[in-house]
Amino acid sequence: MRRIFPVLALGAALLGADALAQDAARPPVGPPISLEQAKKAIAAAEAEAVRNRWNTAIAIVEPNGALVYFVKMDGTQYGAVNAALDKATSAALFRRSTNAVNDAIKAGATYLLQLRGTNSVPGGFPLVIDGKLVGAIGTSGGTGEQDSQVSMAAVNAIK
Numbered sequence: 001m002r003r004i005f006p007v008l009a010l011g012a013a014l015l016g017a018d019a020l021a022q023d024a025a026r027p028p029v030g031p032p033i034s035l036e037q038a039k040k041a042i043a044a045a046e047a048e049a050v051r052n053r054w055n056t057a058i059a060i061v062e063p064n065g066a067l068v069y070f071v072k073m074d075g076t077q078y079g080a081v082n083a084a085l086d087k088a089t090s091a092a093l094f095r096r097s098t099n100a101v102n103d104a105i106k107a108g109a110t111y112l113l114q115l116r117g118t119n120s121v122p123g124g125f126p127l128v129i130d131g132k133l134v135g136a137i138g139t140s141g142g143t144g145e146q147d148s149q150v151s152m153a154a155v156n157a158i159k
Helices: 004-016 019-023 035-051 079-094 098-106 110-114 144-157
Strands: 057-061 067-072 124-129 132-140
Touching: 035 057, 035 067, 035 132, 035 144, 057 079, 057 144, 067 079, 079 098, 079 124, 079 132, 098 110, 098 124, 098 144, 124 144, 132 144
Parallel strands: none
Antiparallel strands: 057 067, 057 132, 124 132
């Protein structure tokens, strides 16, 4: 009986607390985003950042996390450079937003913190064209909400 309780408790924690389970319909991987598409996505994200006066770093990666295109707006803090790339890479590799990872961790799925490449800071989103993952965007420089808003401008621009 002593062995059963820890196993049941662990199972309940992993199943019940994993907010990522609701995100199970992740898109299949498609061909990598083209440079032209990446430029279009970044232009939309940059326009959103400029409109709101947010200095932002913006990274677009392929589904494997390889960098395709990057912009660092003047005045953006230097730490935002790596943060934007990390967010984009996480969103691409795990085919879910960094916001979803953050929600899952808040719900108790702390094991996600142990996965290499996982980022739980809001602002990273998969880029999907014709129902297939072509890459991801990560932005950094503002609050999580601001970074998410900038990223969503790019997501919507290439749908």
